[in-house]
Amino acid sequence: MKRFFAFACLVTTSCFAVQAQDWKPAGDKILTTWGEHLDPENPHPEYPRPQLERKENWKTLNGLWKYTIVDKSISEKPTSWEGDILVPFAVESALSGVGKEVGKDKALWYSRTISVPKTFRKGRALLHFGAVDWQCDVYVNGQHIGQHEGGFDPFSFDITSALKKGTEQEVVVRVWDPTSDGPQPRGKQINNPHGIWYTPVTGIWQTVWLENVPESYIVNTKQTPDVDQSLLHFSAEVAEAKEGDQLLVEVYDGAQKIAEQQFAANQALALSLKNPMLWNPDNPKLYDLDIKLVRKGKVIDQVKSYFAMRKISVKTGNDGIQRMYLNDEFVFHYGPLDQGWWPDGLHTPPSDEALKFDVVKTKEMGFNMIRKHIKVEQARWYRHCDSIGILVWQDMPSGDLGENIWDMQPGKISNGIHDKNRTSESEAIYKKEWKAIMDALHNFPSIVVWVPFNEAWGQFKTKEITEWTMNYDPSRLVNSASGGNFAYIGHILDIHNYPGAAMPDPNLFGDKFVLALGEFGGLGLPVEGHTWQEKDNWGYQSFKNKEELKKRYQELVTDLNALVKRGLSAGVYTQTTDVEVETNGLMTYDRKVIKIPEAELKKMHEVLYQHVVQ
Known part of the structure; x- marks a missing residue:
């Protein structure tokens, strides 16, 4: 079975390499040096979430996907595709390899067959999107997983129940974006670019990635510095927490542990820090966090994060000016x-x-x-x-x-x-x-x-x-x-x-x-x-x-x-x-x-x- 899996991966990789050879930037606009040397087989390969790192069990899904643009009234998966699009670049961009506009009357569809390792079957499989502009529907193996609206915030779906036997799984994404014809936040995008208004950005424009987590896992953390009290206010959301679960939070200054505290999951605490160094532009001091979900003495999940001690405030000077x-x-x-x-x-x-x-x-x-x-x-x-x-x-x-x-x-x-x-x-x-x-x-x-x-x-x-x-x-x-x-x-x-x-x-x-x-x-x-x-x-x-x-x-x-x-x-x-x-x-x-x-x-x-x- 291992040999078969390796062969399947080799075939998939070889096919992808052939597709990548055919990719080139669309249009005739100027390119950056990085764009000129972009590797379409490995765009934006970095781990995308620096404030909640779980680097062991993840894989990027950036790369070439199939795409097509159809009338927005069509709600079923297309039966044919126009070509390849390089994710995570918007369809209007040169680096997408497409360079086409979509508009309010059309929908942009993506499709890709992904390989989900067997190790991801243990626990939960999460499909993450850094950002998709604007309305996004996600399907896995024909099953509608969920919808997200918002062009600038990250989101994810638990796709575990939609996975079928075998490693290969089909992911399909539908995007609708009215740009300046809708009321949604869009920034400088406009359907008719001119002056201070720029080209529309439709679809996936940040990293797409797959992550394997335990059944109980740390969803997010929130850390807020309190410089006056030398405290770090900390809380975390834990999915499927069990009674008695604990969070162990350790603070590091480089390799040295300087503080730790254990407390009940899904509760908040204030970590006391002794003489912390303050962050400022001349000395951007960061402290590392190691956060562990502990059940009966065993570590169930573990993530890394970081924080800084800094305070922004308003004061009135002797001249009476704030x-x-x-x-x-x-x-x-x-x-x-x-x-x-x-x-x-x-x-x-x-x-x-x-x-x-x-x-x-x-x-x-x-x-x-x-x-x-x-x-x-x-x-x-x-x-x-x-x-x-x-x-x-x-x-x-x-x-x-x-x-x-x-x-x-x-x-x-x-x-x-x-x-x-x-x-x-x-x-x-x-x-x-x-x-x-x-x-x-x-x-x-x-x-x-x-x-x-x-x-x-x-x-x-x-x-x-x-x-x-x-x-x-x-x-x-x-x-x-x-x-x-x-x-x-x-x-x-x-x-x-x-x-x-x-x-x-x-x-x-x-x-x-x-x-x-x-x-x-x-x-x-x-x-x-x-x-x-x-x-x-x-x-x-x-x-x-x-x-x-x-x-x-x-x-x-x-x-x-x-x-x-x-x-x-x-x-x-x-x-x-x-x-x-x-x-x-x-x-x-x-x-x-x-x-x-x-x-x-x-x-x-x-x-x-x-x-x-x-």
Whole structure:
């Protein structure tokens, strides 16, 4: 039997290799270096869940799947397929090998025969999806396993009962995504890409993977640091826990165990830490966790995780102005607007190396923060921010746009007057996905600010949403509406201004809110051979060469520094990279050209972090 299994695997591998040889990027758009060297036999092979590692019994299902696009009214599995699609790249992307749009009237179907090892028969077999945009139905061996709605949050299904005899199992996925024709969160996607609105992203766009777990297993953990008390608040969800089951939590500083505690499963505890080192961008100290499910002295399940001790808060200085404090020290937050788009993969970077590249370059440029703009990244991106030392402001992807009146001038509008009236269905979709996103990202210490709304893009019930967000996660600050319609709720008052630096009036608002410049800059420089299209590219202010660009950028930083002295707590420069026809990035869209050298940017930025507040 072992010989037969090995032969079957060999045949499957050989067939896959032949298919992979036929794969090539679709279209004629620019590619990143990583996209040019992508191995279609092994895309994104890394373990995808850094905050709940169970690396022994898992396998990636990334690679070539069959696909077809049919009328959305067809509910049965297609009988024929158009060709191969490379997962986890959206069907519209070059790296999918397809490059086709779908739209609200069509559905995208996937199919793949997977090999499930015999070892996965013991316990439960879980099928995980990092993200699928937007409505996803999953079938295993013809059995409907479940449906998920939400384009930015991870989900999974227990497929154990659907497995048939033998190793080969058929997985079929149906996806429907109305993009800008629906009310769901979608970020910058639009059916008619132009200006600041980009190509649709439909279908699977993060890793798909299979995991084997015991009958009783750790589903998730939640860890929240309490710096003032030197505590880590910890809880875990355990599936099929038995009476008397215990969780053993061990804390490690490198190889040294520094704390441990055992307690009843599905209960919470506070782990005491002696003189913990605090996390900050200059010293991104992480502690490791080893979590074991114990039954009558035997380890039933075991996962690894990590955490950091850090505190984000608001304090009023001697000048009467509120500012953001990290670990009880004023730290000016300065970073780029980071949209996380790629010319070849759209929402999906071509590799984990590419994913990390943007974070590394941001740090090398002397930024200490990233505003992740109306997109949620795959979990490994946040791990990179945690370990490299970057503060993250996390936006909620916007959706259901239109009908809002945008007024970003504080003091000119009354509470909630410009909130959009969304349908009950639209509101429910937003609330469900915002909670799912916050749950999925809670354990990443780099995230210090939640941003429920951007400008007037689908903004509704601002006071209610902001208060809920503050109550649901009091360990972080909340920027209710970045550059949006101010309901005078939350911790931060945030304006957008292009291209120059500006700030809310500290005399009017400095004693009530943290003052932030949520977007500015947008200095554009198209670089020949590295643009999405040959002409009609744009920036908020365009330049002819790198020298002109650098001179103007230095002026902006000088102006920004003057505002920090007046009480500004944060600035967000637009943006990390060019994105489609926008050429206002510090790097080109393909990441091949950095427009201002990293060392020069870092030297410019140093002055921003030298302010001492009493």
